Amino acid sequence: DTGVSQNPRHKITKRGQNVTFRCDPISEHNRLYWYRQTLGQGPEFLTYFQNEAQLEKSRLLSDRFSAERPKGSFSTLEIQRTEQGDSAMYLCASSPWHLDYGYTFGSGTRLTVV
Amino acid sequence: TQLLEQSPQFLSIQEGENLTVYCNSSSVFSSLQWYRQEPGEGPVLLVTVVTGGEVKKLKRLTFQFGDARKDSSLHITAAQPGDTGLYLCAGARDGGSQGNLIFGKGTKLSVKP
Numbered sequence: 595d596t597g598v599s600q601n602p603r604h605k606i607t608k609r610g611q612n613v614t615f616r617c618d619p620i621s622e623h624n625r626l627y628w629y630r631q632t633l634g635q636g637p638e639f640l641t642y643f644q645n646e647a648q649l650e651k652s653r654l655l656s657d658r659f660s661a662e663r664p665k666g667s668f669s670t671l672e673i674q675r676t677e678q679g680d681s682a683m684y685l686c687a688s689s690p691w692h693l694d695y696g697y698t699f700g701s702g703t704r705l706t707v708v
Numbered sequence: 709t710q711l712l713e714q715s716p717q718f719l720s721i722q723e724g725e726n727l728t729v730y731c732n733s734s735s736v737f738s739s740l741q742w743y744r745q746e747p748g749e750g751p752v753l754l755v756t757v758v759t760g761g762e763v764k765k766l767k768r769l770t771f772q773f774g775d776a777r778k779d780s781s782l783h784i785t786a787a788q789p790g791d792t793g794l795y796l797c798a799g800a801r802d803g804g805s806q807g808n809l810i811f812g813k814g815t816k817l818s819v820k821p
Contacts, residue, residue, distance in 0.1 A: 598750075627808055636714075636796050636811035637751070650808065685750050693800035693809060694739045694758055699750030 600686050600700035607676055607707055614672045615703045619688030626669050627697065628661055629685040630654070637685055643669060644691075676707045711735055712799055712812035720818045724786050729815040731797035732779045738803050740773055740780045745794040745814070787819045 599618040607613050619626045624645050629637035640659070641651045645666035655661075658676075663669040673680055683704050687697035713732045721727055731740065739758040743751035755764050757773035757780060764771045768791075770783040784791055794816050798809040 629811075634813070634816075636712075636798075636813045639808045639810070642808050649806075687750070693807070694756055696741050696753040696756055697743075697751075697798075697809060699743075699752070701748070702750050704748070 598686055598688055598698050598700035600684075600703050602703060603701060604704045605706070607705070609678060609707055610675055612672065612674045613676060613705065614670055615684055615686075615705075617669045617671070617686030617700060618667075619669070619686070620698055621667075623688035623690055623698070624666065625689045625691065626663055627687045627689070628669070628671050629687065631683045631685055631702075632681075640671075673705075676705075678707045681705055681707045711810050712797055714795075714797060714812035714815050716815060717813065718816050718818075720820065721787055723788055723819055723821050725819075726783070726785050727787060727817070728781055728783045729795055729817070730779070730781050731812055733799065734778065735799070735801070736777050737799035737801055738777070739800045740777075741798045741800070741809065742771055742780070742782055743796040743798060745796060751794075751796055784817075787817075789819045789821050792817055792819050 601616045627642040628640040631637045641661050643663040658674045661671045683702045685702045687699045715730050741756045742754045745751040755771045760775045760777045762773045768785045772781050794814045796814045798811045
């Protein structure tokens with residue numbers, strides 16, 4: 595297993611366009627998380643899945659954001675009608691069933707909305 | 709409201725110096741974790757502390773969890789340029805079997821040769 599993989603690494607899009615990011619977690623991990631990080635800040639929680647069930651969504655996740663994890667494997671995060679304020683690093687992480695084991699993060703997708 | 713406050717926010721030191729960074733909260737956590745993040749990459753887990761008063765060492769890095777499980781510190785001895793990065797603390801609540809980690813804003817460390 596090569597760790598958590600995120601694609602694409604970088605995305606530049608025009609305001610108003612839709613974008614979709616993909617995350618492939620470590621196969622043995624049943625939990626998958628999405629975070630957003632802006633410059634000078636720590637990661638902010640967006641949503642998480644246990645297997646295919648989306649168990650929690652942050653208030654940060656407006657109705658323009660949607661995440662899926664079909665069959666409990668890879669996950670996608672879609673942002674519709676992007677705004678300049680959506681520009682950030684989007685991080686995916688996976689973990690075993692208990693948080694004390696910690697997260698394994700991917701390298702992130704850097705989104706720039708112009 | 710920031711649940712985990714990290715200090716200092718920025719730290720620039722010379723190679724060979726010692727330093728301590730802090731992670732404080734008014735909330736109790738079942739565990740606290742420390743991550744290091746380099747530019748353009750995701751954070752990498754350094755350590756998890758789960759017991760109040762626990763001390764863990766990782767080469768030149770010493771991590772401590774406060775007795776009340778509300779705070780933690782990271783001490784680096786004889787810092788090296790390779791220690792440069794963003795150090796993040798993250799806390800787990802509710803026993804750690806559900807929910808997500810809450811991150812602080814981080815301490816950006818620069819070690820100059």
